[in-house]
Amino acid sequence: MTTLIRANLPVLVVIAPLFVAFILPPLARRIRLVEALALLGAVLGLGGAGYLASIVLTQQENPFIYQLGGWPAPWGIELVAGSLGVFFLLVVGVSVPVLLFAQGNLAAEVGGAERVTRFYVLYLLLVGAMAGMAVTNDMFNVYVLVEVATLSCCGLVSARRYPRAAEAAFTYLILATLGSALVLGGIGLIYLITGHLNMGFAAQELSRVWLARPHVVLMAVSLIVVGFGVKAALFPLHVWLPDAHSTAPSPASAILSGLAVKGYLICLVKFLYGVFGPTLLQEFAVHRILTLLGGVGIITGSILALTQEELKRRLAYSTVAQVGYLILGFGLLNVTGLAGALFYLASHAVIKATLFLAAGAMLAATGKRNVRDLAGVGRKMPITMAAFTIGSLGLIGLPLFSGFIGKWYLLLGSWEAGLILPAVAILAGSVLCAAYLLPVIRAAYFAPAPEEDWPDPGRPQKLALLLLAAAVVILGVRPGPFLELAQKAAAELLAFY
Amino acid sequence: MSGLLTKVLINYPYLVAVLLFTIGTFTVLTHPNLFKKLLGINIMESAIFLMFVASGNIRGGVAPIRGTTNAEAVYINPLPSALMLTGIVVSVSVTAFALALIMRLYKAYGTTDLRRIAARRKEVISDDHLDQG
Amino acid sequence: MRDFILKRAASLILPFIFVYGIYVILHGAVSPGGSFAGGIIVGLSFIAFSTIYGIEQGRAKLPEKVLVWTESYGTLWYGLMGLVGLVRGVPFLANKLAGVDLGTPGTLSSGGLIPLIGLGVGIRVASTIVTLFFTIMEEER
Numbered sequence: 001m002t003t004l005i006r007a008n009l010p011v012l013v014v015i016a017p018l019f020v021a022f023i024l025p026p027l028a029r030r031i032r033l034v035e036a037l038a039l040l041g042a043v044l045g046l047g048g049a050g051y052l053a054s055i056v057l058t059q060q061e062n063p064f065i066y067q068l069g070g071w072p073a074p075w076g077i078e079l080v081a082g083s084l085g086v087f088f089l090l091v092v093g094v095s096v097p098v099l100l101f102a103q104g105n106l107a108a109e110v111g112g113a114e115r116v117t118r119f120y121v122l123y124l125l126l127v128g129a130m131a132g133m134a135v136t137n138d139m140f141n142v143y144v145l146v147e148v149a150t151l152s153c154c155g156l157v158s159a160r161r162y163p164r165a166a167e168a169a170f171t172y173l174i175l176a177t178l179g180s181a182l183v184l185g186g187i188g189l190i191y192l193i194t195g196h197l198n199m200g201f202a203a204q205e206l207s208r209v210w211l212a213r214p215h216v217v218l219m220a221v222s223l224i225v226v227g228f229g230v231k232a233a234l235f236p237l238h239v240w241l242p243d244a245h246s247t248a249p250s251p252a253s254a255i256l257s258g259l260a261v262k263g264y265l266i267c268l269v270k271f272l273y274g275v276f277g278p279t280l281l282q283e284f285a286v287h288r289i290l291t292l293l294g295g296v297g298i299i300t301g302s303i304l305a306l307t308q309e310e311l312k313r314r315l316a317y318s319t320v321a322q323v324g325y326l327i328l329g330f331g332l333l334n335v336t337g338l339a340g341a342l343f344y345l346a347s348h349a350v351i352k353a354t355l356f357l358a359a360g361a362m363l364a365a366t367g368k369r370n371v372r373d374l375a376g377v378g379r380k381m382p383i384t385m386a387a388f389t390i391g392s393l394g395l396i397g398l399p400l401f402s403g404f405i406g407k408w409y410l411l412l413g414s415w416e417a418g419l420i421l422p423a424v425a426i427l428a429g430s431v432l433c434a435a436y437l438l439p440v441i442r443a444a445y446f447a448p449a450p451e452e453d454w455p456d457p458g459r460p461q462k463l464a465l466l467l468l469a470a471a472v473v474i475l476g477v478r479p480g481p482f483l484e485l486a487q488k489a490a491a492e493l494l495a496f497y
Numbered sequence: 498m499s500g501l502l503t504k505v506l507i508n509y510p511y512l513v514a515v516l517l518f519t520i521g522t523f524t525v526l527t528h529p530n531l532f533k534k535l536l537g538i539n540i541m542e543s544a545i546f547l548m549f550v551a552s553g554n555i556r557g558g559v560a561p562i563r564g565t566t567n568a569e570a571v572y573i574n575p576l577p578s579a580l581m582l583t584g585i586v587v588s589v590s591v592t593a594f595a596l597a598l599i600m601r602l603y604k605a606y607g608t609t610d611l612r613r614i615a616a617r618r619k620e621v622i623s624d625d626h627l628d629q630g
Numbered sequence: 631m632r633d634f635i636l637k638r639a640a641s642l643i644l645p646f647i648f649v650y651g652i653y654v655i656l657h658g659a660v661s662p663g664g665s666f667a668g669g670i671i672v673g674l675s676f677i678a679f680s681t682i683y684g685i686e687q688g689r690a691k692l693p694e695k696v697l698v699w700t701e702s703y704g705t706l707w708y709g710l711m712g713l714v715g716l717v718r719g720v721p722f723l724a725n726k727l728a729g730v731d732l733g734t735p736g737t738l739s740s741g742g743l744i745p746l747i748g749l750g751v752g753i754r755v756a757s758t759i760v761t762l763f764f765t766i767m768e769e770e771r
Binding site: 004007008011015018019022023024025026028066067068069070 | 695698699701702703705706709712715716717719720721722723724725727
């Protein structure tokens with residue numbers, strides 16, 4: 001049994017959540033069972049990811065290549081769990097505490113048992129699709145997984161029966177489908193000139209033929225960058241994100257901001273470095289465009305966040321800014337910068353989940369959306385606010401919190417690349433981040449508390465918040481294997497450069 | 498000039514795809530009506546499907562089914578068509594989901610026009626500022 | 631006794647439509663069609679039944695509970711068929727490698743596990759179509 005599991009790990013981490021998702025719907029009447037099973041699905045995924053990581057990290061097998069159906073690479077679909085794949089699989093583990101948080105208070109947000117079950121089904125489909133994106137090495141498979149993720153994201157956004165949510169979900173659906181159509185177009189062009197859908201083979205062929213057809217390759221690069229850019233809320237293409245992420249139920253906001261956006265970014269990294277390769281990017285100056293968009297995104301996103309009154313909207317705009325950091329790191333084209341971006345991706349996944357969940361707990365307890373009305377909440381809801389504070393400090397990038405390490409490596413990376421402006425944008429982003437998050441904390445702790453009774457959330461919610469906050473601190477104090485994985489992944493991606 | 502013309506004539510499926518794609522994208526981005534946006538998405542996806550399917554086609558080729566054709570026939574590449582079958586299913590599910598959302602929006606606002614929805618948002622929001630289950 | 635002819639004709643034709651749908655599903659590997667097309671045909675036989683005999687009769691044939699079960703477990707069946715390979719010690723979704731006898735090309739058995747996988751997908755497609763139909767019809771009233 002154990003050998004069976006070990007031999008099939010890359011596919012098991014993907015199908016475990018999907019299997020559980022399809023067991024759930026007929027059990028809608030027994031909501032406790034549904035909750036337990038959903039949690040089991042996410043935990044199985046994380047457990048598999050941990051096991052896989054231990055295999056890859058100890059170099060027993062790196063990368064762990066798996067051929068679906070036993071068909072070898074150019075013909076069949078290949079799953080590759082290299083450093084990058086394993087790294088993102090571990091990040092997908094954020095879904096476990098978020099799911100824990102969802103238990104119990106979800107019914108209040110989305111309605112009856114059937115709707116809660118549907119929420120869990122969509123959630124697990126999203127987790128499965130994200131795990132698939134981490135390991136797949138086939139371009140069309142990426143497209144299918146991206147669509148699965150998009151549809152489940154839209155379902156999660158529209159989970160609340162409230163017209164604003166349907167509107168946000170519609171905008172998201174239309175723009176995300178636009179994005180995936182662009183991606184599919186890009187994949188089509190690559191397939192046209194290389195004849196391969198497997199990323200490794202396509203990359204090999206591309207390095208040979210791109211000189212003969214530079215225009216087609218340029219078109220493919222731009223379609224894919226813009227396509228994933230729309231889905232990942234790259235700065236000028238972010239218009240759907242604030243509405244979608246702030247109207248969704250809180251666990252959904254946490255998973256959308258924390259994880260879903262990152263899945264598309266990982267796909268983008270796979271395409272940029274795994275298919276096109278750094279040389280080609282440099283030839284078309286794609287890396288400069290990415291750095292520029294990232295830098296502008298950091299500043300604009302942060303300023304927009306500063307102007308928002310509603311806490312969840314402020315956090316959503318902050319996601320736009322943080323995506324800017326990642327894109328900026330992808331464009332630096334050196335191992336330090338890329339490793340920093342990848343580590344920042346993991347740290348932001350944890351931090352944004354913490355912040356959205358804490359904001360959701362506050363919203364559920366107080367019914368107040370705006371930052372101004374949340375004065376004094378720190379003394380009424382100590383654990384929630386403590387988690388929020390730790391998350392905020394992490395996002396600002398204070399030493400000893402996980403955000404710091406990512407930002408530090410990004411700074412070093414831009415230094416290595418000889419660029420001053422990205423470094424300025426990174427630092428300015430931190431300052432602006434402090435400017436939009438610290439007032440929340442100050443009001444929460446130092447303003448007089450109102451008379452009302454605002455209790456901390458229930459036990460699973462508290463546990464989830466504490467787990468996530470602990471992860472923020474642990475990643476900051478001992479980044480150890482995570483940082484190592486990020487560096488290894490970055491080195492592998494830039495190996496031929 | 499004649500070289501360009503031959504190129505155009507040979508590659509006309511791709512030109513049609515580009516044209517459809519442009520029409521679709523333009524409709525999605527500029528039309529305020531939700532249905533028109535959805536139609537635009539569908540046109541755009543059809544353009545991509547056309548491009549894929551055209552890439553697998555060989556003029557004079559036959560369907561690659563064993564035993565039904567003579568040995569020297571040229572097979573077309575079935576892979577892009579198979580992929581686009583998946584693409585079509587995905588696009589159908591997106592369309593279905595979007596239609597469901599449009600129905601919900603129509604029930605809430607009484608219109609499918611984005612500008613009118615924006616105008617009516619305030620009145621609708623004011624009577625359920627927190628969501629009702 | 632309204633629509634007497636329609637009802638008699640339907641009771642003669644619909645079983646054959648249903649069986650034809652199953653046939654198309656199972657022969658997806660060796661002939662045009664497949665689980666999506668076949669699933670739609672199966673679903674249409676139920677939809678035709680419900681339009682001719684009334685929604686209540688259709689609901690009695692396929693209660694919502696059954697639809698929910700078939701919808702999700704049809705998909706699960708696909709996954710379980712994938713596990714056959716896993717249990718035999720070969721990769722997920724393996725077909726011939728899993729020791730399934732593929733028989734002579736062109737016959738039903740030459741698909742190996744494909745007809746069985748298709749059955750799951752077909753059931754899922756059929757129940758989805760029927761669910762959509764019921765939802766829309768009941769919404770209108």
